Amino acid sequence: MAGVKEKTLRALRETKEEYLSGEVLSNLLGVSRTAVWKAVQALRQEGYDITSQARSGYRLNKIPDRLLPAEISWGLKTRFLGHHIHYYETMSSTNIRAKELARQGAGEGTLVVAEEQVEGRGRRGRTWHSPPGEGVLFSFILRPALQPTHAPQLTFMASVAVAKTLREDYNLPAGIKWPNDIFIRGRKVAGILTELSAEVDRINFVAMGIGVNVNTELASFSPFLRERVTSLRVEKGHSLARVPLLQRLLLSLEEEYTALLEGGFAPLRRRWLELNLVLGKRVRIISPERSFTGTAVNVDEYGALLVQEEGAGLRRVLAGDVSLREGG
Numbered sequence: 335m336a337g338v339k340e341k342t343l344r345a346l347r348e349t350k351e352e353y354l355s356g357e358v359l360s361n362l363l364g365v366s367r368t369a370v371w372k373a374v375q376a377l378r379q380e381g382y383d384i385t386s387q388a389r390s391g392y393r394l395n396k397i398p399d400r401l402l403p404a405e406i407s408w409g410l411k412t413r414f415l416g417h418h419i420h421y422y423e424t425m426s427s428t429n430i431r432a433k434e435l436a437r438q439g440a441g442e443g444t445l446v447v448a449e450e451q452v453e454g455r456g457r458r459g460r461t462w463h464s465p466p467g468e469g470v471l472f473s474f475i476l477r478p479a480l481q482p483t484h485a486p487q488l489t490f491m492a493s494v495a496v497a498k499t500l501r502e503d504y505n506l507p508a509g510i511k512w513p514n515d516i517f518i519r520g521r522k523v524a525g526i527l528t529e530l531s532a533e534v535d536r537i538n539f540v541a542m543g544i545g546v547n548v549n550t551e552l553a554s555f556s557p558f559l560r561e562r563v564t565s566l567r568v569e570k571g572h573s574l575a576r577v578p579l580l581q582r583l584l585l586s587l588e589e590e591y592t593a594l595l596e597g598g599f600a601p602l603r604r605r606w607l608e609l610n611l612v613l614g615k616r617v618r619i620i621s622p623e624r625s626f627t628g629t630a631v632n633v634d635e636y637g638a639l640l641v642q643e644e645g646a647g648l649r650r651v652l653a654g655d656v657s658l659r660e661g662g
């Protein structure tokens with residue numbers, strides 16, 4: 335249920351840069367003028383720029399550049415993804431929080447968003463660095479009726495959704511580097527972390543985390559990362575509004591997820607093949623067991639990468655990293 339604050343925001347938004355008197359607002363919402371004033375104060379605290387004039391009332395001038403639930407919900411076209419939002423100014427990791435919420439019974443589609451992560455996580459115990467307020471960092475809960483062995487298909491699903499959004503809505507040449515990296519012109523712009531709670535034969539929940547470098551300048555990354563990563567700002571030459579990006583990502587993720595559950599892996603795999611950056615390339619595989627060089631030739635329904643090792647046979651790689659640089 336929307337409270338006075340949410341209803342005030344909606345009314346101010348709908349009047350589009352015009353003044354709305356305190357009296358009209360209080361009649362519209364069925365609350366006292368003091369309650370309206372308090373709601374306006376609360377909105378200002380969140381960063382909304384609202385002017386008040388003695389005779390004219392209130393006017394919304396500018397919405398803050400924050401991933402506030404009210405902003406994400408406004409105009410969100412999804413059926414279920416992002417309908418329950420947990421927003422944090424600072425959080426250890428949105429994946430950690432999503433897993434806690436899932437354990438407490440939070441439903442499919444629950445979204446966790448943070449402006450800043452102090453323990454942002456990447457795959458294989460790595461950290462994910464993103465300066466506060468500059469990226470789109472989010473996790474959501476899924477409860478798919480999939481076999482746990484097929485869970486890597488969800489990473490394929492998310493990679494396709496992210497790459498498609500960047501290509502179709504932002505006109506950027508984004509591609510997928512197996513298993514979970516989104517690259518633009520040879521540099522990583524987004525990463526996906528799929529975490530699973532499962533029994534032998536069923537998935538309890540999946541916490542899927544996505545981090546996109548949006549408005550970060552290259553200088554803000556460490557010298558090591560500076561040569562390897564990029565951001566949408568760097569690629570487009572200007573900063574981008576993060577809320578519409580998140581809304582588009584959520585819609586695309588929901589579409590791909592629904593298509594996977596209804597249509598199986600084969601159609602998703604075809605879309606993935608069109609977007610992938612590794613098949614047919616000479617690659618260096620760095621995996622927990624061993625590292626080797628070969629040619630990436632295929633992916634199977636378990637998400638494994640099939641690599642023709644040089645001077646040896648076909649190898650099936652389920653966990654590991656692909657280096658295109660060192661592959662030559």
Ligand code: BTN
Pocket residue numbers: 426427428429430451453454455456457458460462471472473514515524525526527543544545546
């Ligand atoms: C990777 O590239 O290894 C995966 C990076 C995933 C980063 C995102 S940011 C939001 C979510 N919360 C985390 O702690 N990690 C994911």
